[in-house]
Amino acid sequence: MELEDDKTVLQHLLQLEAEASALVDGAQAEADRRLSEGQKQCRSRYDKSYSAEVASLEAAYIKEIAAIKEDYKKQLEAYKDELKAQSINKAAFSSLAEKLLLRRT
DSSP states (O other): OHHHHHHHHHHHHHHHHHHHHHHHHHHHHHHHHHHHHHHHHHHHHHHHHHHHHHHHHHHHHHHHHHHHHHHHHHHHHHHHHHHHHSOOOHHHHHHHHIIIIITTO
8 A cells, every 4th residue: 555655646746747847838938938029129129219310310411411512512613703703814824834835945
């Protein structure tokens, strides 16, 4: 009879161990699921934040490029106006050219 009681106790312990193992496996699966879900949520928030920051930087870049182009255009126009405003002294140029080119040869 004692052998039978030992056998019953041992079977009960093995059953408890199997149940504990199943609980651990279930808990691990749940932890993995929660971790995966948390990672997905974090990735989603990161992507959203990253996209917003990229869009903001892109808009600032485009605005800055437009301002630089406009400034360049204004400087070029001012330079053209300055050149147009200067008088041309053909006689002085001809005299200098003749002096430098013809007398050196």
